[in-house]
Amino acid sequence: QQPVQSPQAVILREGEDAVINCSSSKALYSVHWYRQKHGEAPVFLMILLKGGEQKGHDKISASFNEKKQQSSLYLTASQLSYSGTYFCGTRNSGGSNYKLTFGKGTLLTVNP
């Protein structure tokens, strides 16, 4: 079952912050975040494993709440280069947990 992302789209001005959420109805082992620009390959951002960890690099960070089966991606002081579609991919605990199931994506537009 695919994770649910919210919001579907967000428009920012350069320098503003955004939060993108990813929720699952199933117990998760890991959450993977990717960004895809139009006509390009999805680019890996980060993985969060169960245990409620938080990760980040530069001004993009993420958290994983294992109890809520939810992950949030935080983009602070957004730059024009942050524009693109953000996908979360989830791996379930148990079973074929090498399979990534992706959400529908969140379209982020950063304007000058």
Added chain:
Amino acid sequence: ETGVTQTPRHLVMGMTNKKSLKCEQHLGHNAMYWYKQSAKKPLELMFVYNFKEQTENNSVPSRFSPECPNSSHLFLHLHTLQPEDSALYLCASSQDLQPGREQYFGPGTRLTVT
């Protein structure tokens, strides 16, 4: 450059044609994947190969036939496709199938079936 290349980048084919998509990874990975990306839909996993062995066929119609001759190359053979098969086909690779591994994607092949 992500280390995963795909050819061709664009393909237009009729419903009676036979064509193949090619993927090559230069990362020394052992697992490779085919995904389908349609407009307004999430990425859909199609096939998974690990050390050249197919480990997943996600209920994909037989008109799509994958081939993995070695850990670096992955093909998707297409025949008698339908217009609804038009989509972006993405190849990805990972070190192995451990759940904490990231997947690296190629740029995709934009397929149009007429």
